[in-house]
Amino acid sequence: MQLLTVPTKCKTLEMLLxxxxxxxxxxxxxxxxxxxxxxxxxxxxxxxLERMNWMLDRAKLIIHDK
Numbered sequence: 001m002q003l004l005t006v007p008t009k010c011k012t013l014e015m016l017l018x019x020x021x022x023x024x025x026x027x028x029x030x031x032x033x034x035x036x037x038x039x040x041x042x043x044x045x046x047x048x049l050e051r052m053n054w055m056l057d058r059a060k061l062i063i064h065d066k
Contacts, residue, residue, distance in 0.1 A: 008062045030055045 006023070010016035020029070028047045033040040043052055 008059075028052075028055060030059075032059075 006019060007015070010019065020026070026044075028051055029044050030047065030052050031042045033042065
């Protein structure tokens, strides 16, 4: 078993990618990316809309709890 602290926000793209590399057994990933043109939502193919909504709701709770 590996203990890993997963940050809710990453300061750099390299930090985000490094964290993802260390995670085992990833089933679903939803990524929100904000650029000059707006916000993009990216997910791994096969993630259901229900699962994606659950993960986004969970992310909102984490972000607004801090």
